[in-house]
Amino acid sequence: MKNFGLLLAGGIAAIVLLSNLGPLIGLAVSLAVLYFIFKQFLKTESFGWKVALGILGVFVLLTAASNIPAIIAIVAAYVLYVIYRKWNDKKPSYKEENDPFQNFEKQWSDLNKN
Numbered sequence: 001m002k003n004f005g006l007l008l009a010g011g012i013a014a015i016v017l018l019s020n021l022g023p024l025i026g027l028a029v030s031l032a033v034l035y036f037i038f039k040q041f042l043k044t045e046s047f048g049w050k051v052a053l054g055i056l057g058v059f060v061l062l063t064a065a066s067n068i069p070a071i072i073a074i075v076a077a078y079v080l081y082v083i084y085r086k087w088n089d090k091k092p093s094y095k096e097e098n099d100p101f102q103n104f105e106k107q108w109s110d111l112n113k114n
Contacts, residue, residue, distance in 0.1 A: 010080060013079040016073070017073050017077055023070040026063075030064040031064055041057065
């Protein structure tokens, strides 16, 4: 039953991620362009070029802001990651060293030998 719930939640998260893949790619591209504009803005010494890069940076920032639904895709990707980790969790198995009855049997046999 637990695996069915994980499968259902994973399917929903995968559908949400795929439906928001376009805004996610748009956000990634616009943030990469904004990063390079910012780096170039810090390097340049010309006032006119700084103004042009500043205006261009504002436009690219507005483009990045229009891709806000990509945050939903990021959350869906994180949910898929958590579900993947939960799916692959191994149940704790009792070892002989941690089993109190096995330890009792070993100690009892040691006492009987003396």
